[in-house]
Amino acid sequence: MGNTIEHLNKTFDSRVRLGIMSTLMVNEEINFNTLKELVGVTDGNLASHLKALEDIQYIKVKKGFIGRKTNTNYMITKAGEKAFKIHVDALEKMIRGMN
Amino acid sequence: MDVQSRNLAELRHIKNMMERSSRFISLSGFSGISAGICALIGAWLAVQSIAVYVHEKTITADQLVAKLVLIAGSIFIAALICAFIFTYIRTRKQGIPMWSATTYRMLANLSIPLIAGGFFVLRLIVLKEYQLVAPACLIFYGLALTSVAKYTLGEIRYLGYFELLLGIVNLWIPGYSIIFWSIGFGVLHIIYGYIMWWKYERA
Numbered sequence: 240m241g242n243t244i245e246h247l248n249k250t251f252d253s254r255v256r257l258g259i260m261s262t263l264m265v266n267e268e269i270n271f272n273t274l275k276e277l278v279g280v281t282d283g284n285l286a287s288h289l290k291a292l293e294d295i296q297y298i299k300v301k302k303g304f305i306g307r308k309t310n311t312n313y314m315i316t317k318a319g320e321k322a323f324k325i326h327v328d329a330l331e332k333m334i335r336g337m338n
Numbered sequence: 339m340d341v342q343s344r345n346l347a348e349l350r351h352i353k354n355m356m357e358r359s360s361r362f363i364s365l366s367g368f369s370g371i372s373a374g375i376c377a378l379i380g381a382w383l384a385v386q387s388i389a390v391y392v393h394e395k396t397i398t399a400d401q402l403v404a405k406l407v408l409i410a411g412s413i414f415i416a417a418l419i420c421a422f423i424f425t426y427i428r429t430r431k432q433g434i435p436m437w438s439a440t441t442y443r444m445l446a447n448l449s450i451p452l453i454a455g456g457f458f459v460l461r462l463i464v465l466k467e468y469q470l471v472a473p474a475c476l477i478f479y480g481l482a483l484t485s486v487a488k489y490t491l492g493e494i495r496y497l498g499y500f501e502l503l504l505g506i507v508n509l510w511i512p513g514y515s516i517i518f519w520s521i522g523f524g525v526l527h528i529i530y531g532y533i534m535w536w537k538y539e540r541a
Contacts, residue, residue, distance in 0.1 A: 254351065257348065257351060257352060257355075258351070258355045261351070261352045261353075261355035261356050261359070262355050262356065262358075262359035262360075264356060265356045265359060265360040266359055266360060266439075269359070269439070273359075273438060273439055276435050276438065277355065277358060277359050278355075327349070327352060330345045330348055330349050331349065333341070333342075333345050334342065334345050334346060334349070
């Protein structure tokens with residue numbers, strides 16, 4: 240089982256990051272406010288987790304405008320998708336393995 | 339919490355977030371039940387009007403058609419309002435926003451076949467092809483439901499299949515349109531709504 244635990248990604252220890260990645264897996268792109276509603280955290284908290292995920296290139300940011308208001312959209316990257324899948328697989332394996 | 343239950347909780351969280359962000363899951367069973375009741379009331383009003391036309395001959399055929407269109411339009415609006423209210427209440431309870439990307443996606447996918455069907459039915463009425471009106475309503479509605487199933491509770495697909503089946507059978511048994519229509523829009527909605535309530539909302 241030791242190997243499986245190593246596959247668990249430390250980045251996803253946080254519920255907020257796990258939530259962000261889960262929603263981005265099933266949506267092409269999501270804007271900041273929708274993400275905030277879904278994850279249910281404050282602006283600052285969400286922004287810092289998004290920044291962390293962006294820094295390790297698990298997600299990418301697309302800034303645009305709706306009228307004069309800025310509209311920031313987030314998308315998952317290939318690397319992010321891969322890392323997330325490995326993490327979920329590891330979780331599943333650990334659950335099955337222990338039963 | 340031990341590792342096992344923590345991992346399970348994580349997986350549930352992932353699944354929950356995926357569902358919440360991609361499907362509109364607050365569609366209330368009561369929305370279905372109320373829409374079904376509206377449809378049955380509408381069907382009863384229609385039968386009354388048809389009876390007046392057949393037995394008393396106090397209205398012309400064109401007046402009857404106008405009256406039936408008016409009844410259909412009113413119950414459609416009434417059903418929409420009821421469906422909206424119950425679903426709105428449910429979103430409050432679940433703490434999910436009523437208007438989000440998932441809501442728009444669901445409504446867009448529902449409206450495309452319905453609007454196309456609306457024009458088709460309108461043209462059928464103008465051409466006086468009355469026997470095709472109920473089958474067309476059922477078929478287009480069935481298509482709308484099967485197409486929306488990806489964006490809300492998936493079970494709605496089965497309601498769609500039954501509507502399609504009824505519509506297709508009705509094409510070959512044209513004299514019984516009101517019965518097919520009442521089963522499709524009345525009875526099936528009530529059964530579907532009840533099952534959804536039983537499955538997801540019964541606290």
